[in-house]
Amino acid sequence: MAANTRMATAVQVLCVIAYKGPGGTNSEIISKSLRTNPVVVRRILKCMEQQGLVEIRPGKDGGVQLTCEPDRITLDQIHKAVEPDPGVFALRPRGNPRCPVDSRMKDLLGPIFGAADAAVDKTLRRVTLGSLVKAIP
Numbered sequence: 001m002a003a004n005t006r007m008a009t010a011v012q013v014l015c016v017i018a019y020k021g022p023g024g025t026n027s028e029i030i031s032k033s034l035r036t037n038p039v040v041v042r043r044i045l046k047c048m049e050q051q052g053l054v055e056i057r058p059g060k061d062g063g064v065q066l067t068c069e070p071d072r073i074t075l076d077q078i079h080k081a082v083e084p085d086p087g088v089f090a091l092r093p094r095g096n097p098r099c100p101v102d103s104r105m106k107d108l109l110g111p112i113f114g115a116a117d118a119a120v121d122k123t124l125r126r127v128t129l130g131s132l133v134k135a136i137p
Helices: 006-020 028-034 038-050 075-082 100-126 129-134
Strands: 053-056 063-065
Touching: 006 028, 006 038, 006 063, 006 075, 006 129, 028 038, 038 053, 038 075, 075 100
Parallel strands: none
Antiparallel strands: 053 063
């Protein structure tokens, strides 16, 4: 299974915007940092706009800027904006209910997955976008 890079992409997008300063930037410049198509950047930006993290100005002279100071944006906010399904792990939606192994998976894995999700959330809440941008020369 391949690792999901949406979170890393979203954080880098916001770091570019914050690094450029209060005036913001545009998807063309951000896409050069990521070495990807501007359409990919615009999709990520749309998710973050819906969560109130960025403001998008459409048009020829448009662009994107943060809606608040980078120190007020935490990584868990970014994660929630770009990952529609909460949690790192998920149980299989269905299996054979007559199988003794399958019938125990929810009880066995549920608490473990819950603890992993809580640890990830706690870690992401402690890190701000501003702290990352300050570490960029």
